[in-house]
Amino acid sequence: MARMPDTNTTDLWERRTQGPLLALAVLFAVAYALPVVMPDAPEQLLFACHVANWVVWAAFAIDYAVRLWLSEDRLRFVRSHPLALLAVLLPLLRPLRLLKLVSMLLLAGQRARMASQVRVTTYVAGSCLGLLVFGALAVLEVERGKPGASIQTLGDALWWAFTTMTTVGYGDMAPTTGLGRLLAIGLMLSGIALLGVVTANIAAWFISRFERDDAEERRQTAAIEALTEEVQALRAQVAALRAPQGAPSELNVLPAPTPAHD
Numbered sequence: 001m002a003r004m005p006d007t008n009t010t011d012l013w014e015r016r017t018q019g020p021l022l023a024l025a026v027l028f029a030v031a032y033a034l035p036v037v038m039p040d041a042p043e044q045l046l047f048a049c050h051v052a053n054w055v056v057w058a059a060f061a062i063d064y065a066v067r068l069w070l071s072e073d074r075l076r077f078v079r080s081h082p083l084a085l086l087a088v089l090l091p092l093l094r095p096l097r098l099l100k101l102v103s104m105l106l107l108a109g110q111r112a113r114m115a116s117q118v119r120v121t122t123y124v125a126g127s128c129l130g131l132l133v134f135g136a137l138a139v140l141e142v143e144r145g146k147p148g149a150s151i152q153t154l155g156d157a158l159w160w161a162f163t164t165m166t167t168v169g170y171g172d173m174a175p176t177t178g179l180g181r182l183l184a185i186g187l188m189l190s191g192i193a194l195l196g197v198v199t200a201n202i203a204a205w206f207i208s209r210f211e212r213d214d215a216e217e218r219r220q221t222a223a224i225e226a227l228t229e230e231v232q233a234l235r236a237q238v239a240a241l242r243a244p245q246g247a248p249s250e251l252n253v254l255p256a257p258t259p260a261h262d
Contacts, residue, residue, distance in 0.1 A: 021063060124198055132165055137157065139161065140154060143175050143180045151173055
């Protein structure tokens with residue numbers, strides 16, 4: 001007998017795993033950053049970070065597998081989540097920390113977008129900050145110690161990532177390795193896309209604010225017009241009530257009877 005998919009079960013799974021997976025994504029970020037920022041750290045710490053990276057990746061891979069199993073149409077699920085599938089497969093194809101970083105960012109970002117309480121602006125701002133920091137860490141990891149490289153410290157990497165994302169590009173620092181230049185291309189394209197989304201969100205916020213103000217103004221105008229009509233109707237009623245007490249109106253004045261002549 002074919003398994004009957006349960007949409008409620010899928011929604012329940014996503015709601016319950018959303019928080020833990022985001023916490024694991026933060027753990028992965030710390031485990032990735034420590035070896036890059038502190039390359040001379042004790043071997044036990046570096047090994048622990050390496051294990052944490054793979055454990056977090058395994059958790060996201062299990063989450064993807066469970067959601068695939070719970071989906072009503074598995075083929076459609078795979079087609080509608082290509083980045084998640086690519087993120088799961090990347091570390092298996094080439095187990096580099098840089099590729100695992102990309103996979104975790106893709107998976108964490110996808111689960112964050114599923115959360116209705118996460119607003120678009122917050123997500124975009126977090127994406128910009130994450131892209132800036134982890135782009136700098138990735139470039140620092142591949143450029144540090146290379147002959148002729150100008151990016152040797154975390155400060156250099158952050159400065160280069162910021163100028164690259166904002167498309168300013170002073171040119172005082174630039175990657176020299178092939179992988180570093182590929183990262184630069186990705187950071188440029190991602191920075192342009194995210195800054196475009198930020199600009200669009202700001203414009204949409206102003207437009208929605210103007211629309212709300214315009215709707216409020218129309219509502220107030222309609223209320224004033226309705227109140228004016230009510231006041232006019234009340235004045236007419238008051239005038240009608242005062243008419244018998246004052247001067248008689250033409251409708252109430254009757255002609256005097258003419259006396260009869262013999």
